[in-house]
Amino acid sequence: MDFLFNFNILFYLFAYLAGSIPFGLLLANIFAGVNIKESGSRSIGATNVLRVVKETNPSLAKKLSIATVILDAFKGAIVLLIAMAMDASASTLWAIAVLSVLGHCYSVFLSLEGGKGVATGLGVFLVLIPIPTLIGAILWFVFGKILKISSLSSLLGLTGVVIAAIILNNGLDVGSNAPMYIIAFIIYYKHLPNIIRLIKGEEKRVI
Template sequence: MDFLLNFNILFFIAAYLAGSIPFGLLLANTFAGVNIKEHGSKSIGATNVLRVVKETNPALAKKLSVATVILDALKGTIVLLIAIAMGASESTLWGIAVLAVLGHCYSIFLGLEGGKGVATGLGVFLVLIPIPTLIGAAVWIFCGKVLKVSSLSSLLGLTGVVIAALFMNNGLEVGSNAPMYIIAFIIYYKHIPNIVRLVKGEEKKVI
């Protein structure tokens, strides 16, 4: 029981459970009456919410998509801010960040299935490496406007965050870039099907 009362362990569990909340699924089901796990790419992320709900209610689709991005980002952000307020160490904060992204991508509430981790990754990066994240977010938005391909824009934005962090004194204070690389790897790994479709020229655009 002492193990479960450990300060760090409690935050790690909270981060994973918060990350596991499938907001996209809940919002689409509650407000549009559709199960996005059964339609489109079957992902619980904002892009699939937009694509699926847009078929029946375009105006609502945009609102739910934006809400999904915000809520998915806040999943890790809120736990991090509470941990910071309670004096958690830098290494603990990065552990929280990794577990929040893992929770989103491998949700305990969805049989270890989940989303791609982009919004949740953005949320935790914004707290821990804000300037590189803002640079990456600008890349993400610009590429999204120009390319109209959500997955490619997300990956380019993520790459922008990593590169910016490395140039700006590594962006980290834990003595290692490993946590950032782990989060980036998880997101890239979850995008492998998208990368394959991009190579084949089969990835759909978001119009």
């Protein structure tokens, strides 16, 4: 049982459990009295919070959506910041990042269902590769304003993070970009239904 008290194992469990907290679902339920798992896209992310809550309380919808983004990003970043303060290795930090995103996308509290990982990915990337992430965030904001399609702007922003990290040679200090690619793959994979709708021209705009 000693492995349960291993420094890395404890952080990995903490990262996955923190990532699993469905803040969007909780906020919408507590403050708007709606279950976003039963409405809209049924995702627990900020876009679905905005879309579903807006139907009954437009003035509250944007506030809850912003709060969801912040909390989903924070839950990924906080474990990393604690681990960094305790001098965790780069490989441990990247494993924490991957598990945080996995927790959000496959939450233990939602029978391994969850969100699409964008905000949680933003949080962990911001801590580990801040400059490429800021570039990606700018792209996300610009594309979001122009295209008004949340999924597409999110994927373009994510692509911007990955490309910027490669071009700037923003090293991950683990000898490989694999952890970054794994996080990107998880987020792309969770967006497959959106990608299919985009190809068909059926993806909804955020108004």
